[in-house]
Amino acid sequence: MTDHEAAYDAALQEFAAEVGPDGPVCVRGGATRWALGGEPTSDTREVNAPAGVVAFEPAEMTVRVRAGTTVSELHQQLAGAGQRTALPEREGGTVGGALMVGESSIARLGRGAVRESLLQACYVCADGQIASGGAATVKNVSGFDLCRLLVGSLGTLGLLGEALLRTFPIPESERWVQLRGADPAATKACDTAASVLWDGSDMWVLLSGYEPDVQEDMNRLRDCSDASAPPELPSHRWICTPAEAVAFGDYATSVGVDLSGRNGSSGRFVAEIGVGVVHASVPQPQRIVASGVVELNRRFKQRFDPSGRLNPGRDPLKKT
Amino acid sequence: MVSVLTATRRVFNPLRRNHNEASASASNAVADTADSDDTALVADLIDALGADRVRADSAARYLASHDASIYREGNAGPICFPESTEHVVACVEAAVRHGRAISPRGAGTGLAGGAAPLGRPVVVSTTRMNKLLSVDVENGIAWVQPGIVNLDLSRALAPHGVHFAPDPSSQSVCTIGGNVANNSGGPHCLAYGVTSAHVLAIEAVLSDASVVTLGDLTAEPAGYDLRGAFVGSEGMCGVATAVAVRLTPNPPAVRTMMLAFQDVSHAASTVSAIIAAGIVPAAIEMMDQRCVAAVEDFAQAGYPKDAAAVLLVEVDGPAGGVAIAGEKIAEIAEANQAATVRTAADEDERARLWKGRKSAFGAVANVMPDYYLHDTVVPRTKLVEVLERIYEIVDRHDLIVLNVFHAGDGNLHPLLAYDSRVPGVRERVHAAGREIIELSLDMGGALTGEHGIGVEKRDYMNRMFSAVDLQQQGLLRSSFDPYCRMNPGKVLPSSHSCSDISALRASDAAGVWG
Numbered sequence: 001m002t003d004h005e006a007a008y009d010a011a012l013q014e015f016a017a018e019v020g021p022d023g024p025v026c027v028r029g030g031a032t033r034w035a036l037g038g039e040p041t042s043d044t045r046e047v048n049a050p051a052g053v054v055a056f057e058p059a060e061m062t063v064r065v066r067a068g069t070t071v072s073e074l075h076q077q078l079a080g081a082g083q084r085t086a087l088p089e090r091e092g093g094t095v096g097g098a099l100m101v102g103e104s105s106i107a108r109l110g111r112g113a114v115r116e117s118l119l120q121a122c123y124v125c126a127d128g129q130i131a132s133g134g135a136a137t138v139k140n141v142s143g144f145d146l147c148r149l150l151v152g153s154l155g156t157l158g159l160l161g162e163a164l165l166r167t168f169p170i171p172e173s174e175r176w177v178q179l180r181g182a183d184p185a186a187t188k189a190c191d192t193a194a195s196v197l198w199d200g201s202d203m204w205v206l207l208s209g210y211e212p213d214v215q216e217d218m219n220r221l222r223d224c225s226d227a228s229a230p231p232e233l234p235s236h237r238w239i240c241t242p243a244e245a246v247a248f249g250d251y252a253t254s255v256g257v258d259l260s261g262r263n264g265s266s267g268r269f270v271a272e273i274g275v276g277v278v279h280a281s282v283p284q285p286q287r288i289v290a291s292g293v294v295e296l297n298r299r300f301k302q303r304f305d306p307s308g309r310l311n312p313g314r315d316p317l318k319k320t
Numbered sequence: 321m322v323s324v325l326t327a328t329r330r331v332f333n334p335l336r337r338n339h340n341e342a343s344a345s346a347s348n349a350v351a352d353t354a355d356s357d358d359t360a361l362v363a364d365l366i367d368a369l370g371a372d373r374v375r376a377d378s379a380a381r382y383l384a385s386h387d388a389s390i391y392r393e394g395n396a397g398p399i400c401f402p403e404s405t406e407h408v409v410a411c412v413e414a415a416v417r418h419g420r421a422i423s424p425r426g427a428g429t430g431l432a433g434g435a436a437p438l439g440r441p442v443v444v445s446t447t448r449m450n451k452l453l454s455v456d457v458e459n460g461i462a463w464v465q466p467g468i469v470n471l472d473l474s475r476a477l478a479p480h481g482v483h484f485a486p487d488p489s490s491q492s493v494c495t496i497g498g499n500v501a502n503n504s505g506g507p508h509c510l511a512y513g514v515t516s517a518h519v520l521a522i523e524a525v526l527s528d529a530s531v532v533t534l535g536d537l538t539a540e541p542a543g544y545d546l547r548g549a550f551v552g553s554e555g556m557c558g559v560a561t562a563v564a565v566r567l568t569p570n571p572p573a574v575r576t577m578m579l580a581f582q583d584v585s586h587a588a589s590t591v592s593a594i595i596a597a598g599i600v601p602a603a604i605e606m607m608d609q610r611c612v613a614a615v616e617d618f619a620q621a622g623y624p625k626d627a628a629a630v631l632l633v634e635v636d637g638p639a640g641g642v643a644i645a646g647e648k649i650a651e652i653a654e655a656n657q658a659a660t661v662r663t664a665a666d667e668d669e670r671a672r673l674w675k676g677r678k679s680a681f682g683a684v685a686n687v688m689p690d691y692y693l694h695d696t697v698v699p700r701t702k703l704v705e706v707l708e709r710i711y712e713i714v715d716r717h718d719l720i721v722l723n724v725f726h727a728g729d730g731n732l733h734p735l736l737a738y739d740s741r742v743p744g745v746r747e748r749v750h751a752a753g754r755e756i757i758e759l760s761l762d763m764g765g766a767l768t769g770e771h772g773i774g775v776e777k778r779d780y781m782n783r784m785f786s787a788v789d790l791q792q793q794g795l796l797r798s799s800f801d802p803y804c805r806m807n808p809g810k811v812l813p814s815s816h817s818c819s820d821i822s823a824l825r826a827s828d829a830a831g832v833w834g
Contacts, residue, residue, distance in 0.1 A: 135766035148548025169598035212640030292532035
């Protein structure tokens with residue numbers, strides 16, 4: 001065993017041993033997005049990633065956490081020091097799952113994308129060995145960026161065991177407000193909007209920052225009223241550009257989905273303004289990907305997992 | 321494989337003869353002392369790009385052989401000045417035909433030898449691809465060519481009330497393509513993040529001359545994050561030919577503060593206390609006594625010359641929060657025995673305070689004729705201990721160090737000033753540098769925070785990463801570039817680089833390898 005390998009704790013080493021060097025294998029986290037990109041083939045062995053917060057350093061604004069920890073549990077611990085991460089909280093969803101799925105929270109405007117959260121990753125490679133990418137510091141450009149590659153990879157390149165995540169302070173004031181019959185452009189003047197949701201007529205805005213600035217934005221928005229929570233989101237998550245989200249009906253039509261023709265709630269959508277994510281009641285058609293990008297995806301998978309044993313059946317190109 | 325194909329073409333390709341004939345007139349003006357081995361390649365490049373876009377004379381090759389680092393072993397082949405993606409494709413195609421590697425090059429301001437070409441490759445300079453292609457306010461991005469200068473971009477964006485957030489010290493000359501290659505940072509990356517957080521899509525020419533767009537303008541592009549993997553790859557994955565950069569709105573309010581201390585440790589503990597208080601300033605920069613004195617003589621920034629350390633702290637955002645955070649920072653500084661707490665009264669004073677910081681490297685010239693600028697990262701809570709040990713290392717090697725760095729994210733820039741005419745001084749500079757790098761790693765830090773690995777730190781990669789880690793990094797590289805034609809010999813220690821490099825080396829008669 002080399003010094004580098006000895007540095008991994010027992011939980012990681014046990015995880016690596018469980019993954020082993022061969023046979024189809026996948027990790028089950030909270031299974032909140034289990035079918036995304038395809039379900040694992042039936043012969044796939046399920047393993048569990050280790051859980052627990054390893055080290056939280058509020059003054060570094062980083063936390064080292066095992067992949068099997070739920071995001072809510074992590075956030076509960078961080079909240080003790082007034083901090084959190086950009087990872088979305090889903091009922092039972094794990095840190096590893098959130099990173100491998102790569103979907104941002106609805107407050108991405110204020111908290112940033114999930115892909116910017118991962119500073120260091122310890123993962124089990126296709127051959128069963130433990131690898132680590134990134135560094136234990138908030139800033140690092142030492143070598144190629146494996147962390148970026150892993151986020152959103154659905155565990156098809158390596159199985160995440162432990163992550164060092166960026167944390168940040170929870171703002172002193174956070175509140176949801178609602179505007180009826182609003183134009184999405186109305187929030188452009190807001191400095192503290194951490195989330196802007198629009199269902200085609202009403203808008204919900206999460207104001208987040210220092211209290212005087214939040215108050216100032218409430219004055220700017222005029223006819224807003226306090227909302228206890230964001231609206232319920234339709235179950236399908238579309239990915240588009242910010243401009244397409246603002247004109248979502250037209251965008252849906254352009255890809256062959258007619259929202260206007262549907263009755264009642266079936267045509268409902270909630271767009272994340274300024275981000276380019278739309279929650280709709282119908283699924284997004286498969287996105288068209290250029291052949292060069294498909295080829296690169298194939299090469300990455302083939303090199304990192306030559307026998308195709310990691311999450312067989314899943315394909316990050318087919319996430320929607 | 322590459323060398324075999326090349327050899328075949330060299331012997332049998334009838335086009336080569338034509339190119340040789342054509343080159344007699346076409347390359348006269350540009351190839352006065354071109355290596356005879358390059359003649360066919362130069363002719364081929366001129367054929368594809370036109371004579372005014374290819375240089376192979378010794379002066380041009382000399383200039384393209386190094387970057388701003390002290391590394392002097394680079395060896396450029398012909399230098400191309402493409403003006404379009406099609407030109408870059410033609411450069412790569414010609415290099416492939418002649419079995420040569422390709423080294424992309426921006427402004428050459430890199431400090432780790434990343435742009436120093438190894439093995440006489442075709443150098444693809446992006447300096448003429450310097451246009452702002454479009455501004456898309458609705459999607460919050462601008463498409464730019466890679467050769468656009470960082471500061472020129474922000475100036476061009478100013479009428480829209482937005483800017484490109486990464487602001488490296490070299491921003492008045494460095495290019496966006498170089499920023500992408502190095503995942504560049506700068507003082508304001510503390511709050512805003514480094515280049516990878518500000519690039520949405522990259523059009524790149526890969527080593528097989530194919531053109532591909534990595535990422536897109538959507539929130540979450542389909543498939544692997546290829547754009548994220550490409551950023552920071554130091555020119556080893558392809559040549560970026562267009563970049564979609566994120567537009568960052570100019571903050572509604574800014575407060576810049578200068579905090580002076582009689583003790584370095586008080587400055588460092590102020591940094592930790594600010595972060596621990598839940599404040600994320602836009603920038604926290606630190607300068608130690610020697611640096612403050614040099615800068616003050618040079619730029620008259622208004623720093624107290626007798627201070628052991630000066631912190632430059634900037635908070636920005638909505639006005640209310642800026643005022644609250646500014647007051648809290650002043651309280652923290654006073655609790656940590658600050659001798660001076662000054663807030664810039666107006667834009668002039670703010671500019672002057674920043675001018676001091678940004679001219680630090682120029683100011684060194686008044687101290688010593690040469691300098692070696694280091695770049696490592698340590699956990700920010702270890703700053704005091706690390707600084708004390710750096711002074712101890714430097715004293716032991718009888719050298720002078722000026723510290724000017726991004727304290728907020730623990731990104732150190734110890735600058736060793738020396739006079740290269742003094743016998744033995746270079747060896748001492750390298751020995752001290754080695755100890756500083758190892759110290760940073762021992763403290764749980766990283767080899768580099770923003771300058772990159774290049775050739776400078778290539779052989780330290782084994783110290784930071786295991787063989788498995790490096791093998792994984794090698795897979796990322798070879799997925800983009802299975803032939804290892806793009807800027808070979810950088811970042812990864814030779815045992816983890818492609819085997820093709822040895823083939824390239826064999827074909828490189830006059831090559832000098834670092």
